[in-house]
Amino acid sequence: MDYFGAIDQGTTSTRFIVYDEEHKQVAQHQIEIKQYLNQPGYVEHNPEEIWKSVVECVNGVSKNFDMSLLSSIGITNQRETTLAWRKSTGEHLHNAIVWQDTRTQDICDEIQTFTELKDEFDKTGLPIATYFSLSKIIWLIRNVDEVKHALSEDDLCFGTIDSWLLFKLTGKHQTDITNASRTLLYDLHNLEWNKLILEQFDIPEHTLPTIKPSLSTFAKESSLFGNVPITAVLGDQQASLFGHKGFNQGSVKNTYGTGCFMLCNTGDKLVVSNNGLLTTVAYQIENQSPVFALEGSVAFAGASVQWLRDNLGLIKKSSDVEKLALEVKDNGDVYFVPAFSGLFSPHWDSSARGTVVGLSRYSNKSHIARAVLESVAYQTDELLRSLELDVGEKENKLLVDGGMVDNNLLMQFQSDISSLQIQAPNIKEVTAFGAGLASYVYIKKTELKDIPSTKSSQNWNTNMSIESRNMYISKWNKAIEKARNWI
Numbered sequence: 001m002d003y004f005g006a007i008d009q010g011t012t013s014t015r016f017i018v019y020d021e022e023h024k025q026v027a028q029h030q031i032e033i034k035q036y037l038n039q040p041g042y043v044e045h046n047p048e049e050i051w052k053s054v055v056e057c058v059n060g061v062s063k064n065f066d067m068s069l070l071s072s073i074g075i076t077n078q079r080e081t082t083l084a085w086r087k088s089t090g091e092h093l094h095n096a097i098v099w100q101d102t103r104t105q106d107i108c109d110e111i112q113t114f115t116e117l118k119d120e121f122d123k124t125g126l127p128i129a130t131y132f133s134l135s136k137i138i139w140l141i142r143n144v145d146e147v148k149h150a151l152s153e154d155d156l157c158f159g160t161i162d163s164w165l166l167f168k169l170t171g172k173h174q175t176d177i178t179n180a181s182r183t184l185l186y187d188l189h190n191l192e193w194n195k196l197i198l199e200q201f202d203i204p205e206h207t208l209p210t211i212k213p214s215l216s217t218f219a220k221e222s223s224l225f226g227n228v229p230i231t232a233v234l235g236d237q238q239a240s241l242f243g244h245k246g247f248n249q250g251s252v253k254n255t256y257g258t259g260c261f262m263l264c265n266t267g268d269k270l271v272v273s274n275n276g277l278l279t280t281v282a283y284q285i286e287n288q289s290p291v292f293a294l295e296g297s298v299a300f301a302g303a304s305v306q307w308l309r310d311n312l313g314l315i316k317k318s319s320d321v322e323k324l325a326l327e328v329k330d331n332g333d334v335y336f337v338p339a340f341s342g343l344f345s346p347h348w349d350s351s352a353r354g355t356v357v358g359l360s361r362y363s364n365k366s367h368i369a370r371a372v373l374e375s376v377a378y379q380t381d382e383l384l385r386s387l388e389l390d391v392g393e394k395e396n397k398l399l400v401d402g403g404m405v406d407n408n409l410l411m412q413f414q415s416d417i418s419s420l421q422i423q424a425p426n427i428k429e430v431t432a433f434g435a436g437l438a439s440y441v442y443i444k445k446t447e448l449k450d451i452p453s454t455k456s457s458q459n460w461n462t463n464m465s466i467e468s469r470n471m472y473i474s475k476w477n478k479a480i481e482k483a484r485n486w487i
């Protein structure tokens, strides 16, 4: 039996998981990551803690699994989160600025004023927003003395989390094309860093990593894995699409984790959205052209449930939200918009902030719990509608994964509100699995069409009248209007 492993360095936790060649999970270890929320809008991670969590997860698995049996390793990671370190010493120069962080709004407003760069930014496939890496890099250069010094001494590396982990593992400064496509610096047409944008913001190209295909040799040997090669790197959402075996044009998946991310494989076509979606790279196999995707990104999904737990103290653990929500028969006309970091797809409104509307003297905490869960479904539905408009086809099936899939109330409501069948695969941790699978596919030179498709473990079918659906959605649309233009 062959085995492959995957590091999944996420926003809230790190995992190391081993699967066998029949795609069964055989070992895993997971550790939570500390969130540094020191000012409104600030979200940081400590890079050394991230690296230590990876080491600890790998060591945890090695207690129960003989690591010499591994054929290959894949890495998948929270995307866009950006950090800087010294090339000569590997010393990080500031905490990592997480994708949800909104401190760079002023920088984004400034970037918008360079109208002569509009065509260049269009080539990145992304709107100008705090979400992506560029404004975080500019912030680090302008605000951190250590970064300025390292820059003047030609001893600086910028990178996303994949690059940081690869540097720690191998001493080389590399990234993969999917992670590069989230920086607002990557030209999807010419497949390289965009020199005009770099020049405009005084970012020397040598501070950025070398970009490689997602399925290629990142390391023949490394500090943690010895001679087991690292042969795949993918951003977490792209890894999830790969794990769902979304290799065909038109495959769509939605992951319900910290945020919600819907990706649709568009094959070799770079589809430009007119409806608030992003254009991004799905994956690239060495010596082949990249496969592209349309993406809808929602910043807050499962994280709103954590907010109910940690900030309001309404529940003890995330899974308790379902029981609390089921204590009432419906939302009691309460709507919750989790615009904590503004709104991402399809609205791209950085001035929006979170709101609860429709409260009456009758409302209780169960209505709020229900409104939180429903907000995830409404936001996903908005992504589906945008996707349908962009690709000109109605989806009738949605593949799902992520921690919130355990929430039956949410999955059924999603199926009802979006009028489609929802399918969860019988694979655990699709994100980690996708990265591991990609690494194994690469070393085995497997054709993607020869990979058996996954059986679903659970389906949800739609069961709601059109009148109810329309009522819920029109109320949601009103709630969104209340959340917008707050700042």
Ligand SMILES: Nc1ncnc2c1ncn2[C@@H]1O[C@H](COP(=O)(O)OP(=O)(O)OP(=O)(O)O)[C@@H](O)[C@H]1O
Pocket (backbone or CB within 6 Å): 009, 010, 011, 012, 013, 014, 078, 236, 256, 257, 258, 259, 301, 302, 303, 304, 305, 306, 318, 319, 320, 321, 322, 401, 402, 403, 404, 406, 407
């Ligand atoms: N039964 C549940 N009902 C509702 N939400 C849940 C449930 N179980 C987990 N969650 C939420 O799902 C999220 C965890 O899902 P998952 O492990 O897929 O996250 P993730 O996105 O992979 O994390 P990371 O951002 O670290 O990658 C948490 O935000 C948690 O609040």
Ligand SMILES: [Mg+2]
Pocket (backbone or CB within 6 Å): 010, 011, 236, 257, 431
């Ligand atoms: Mg994840």
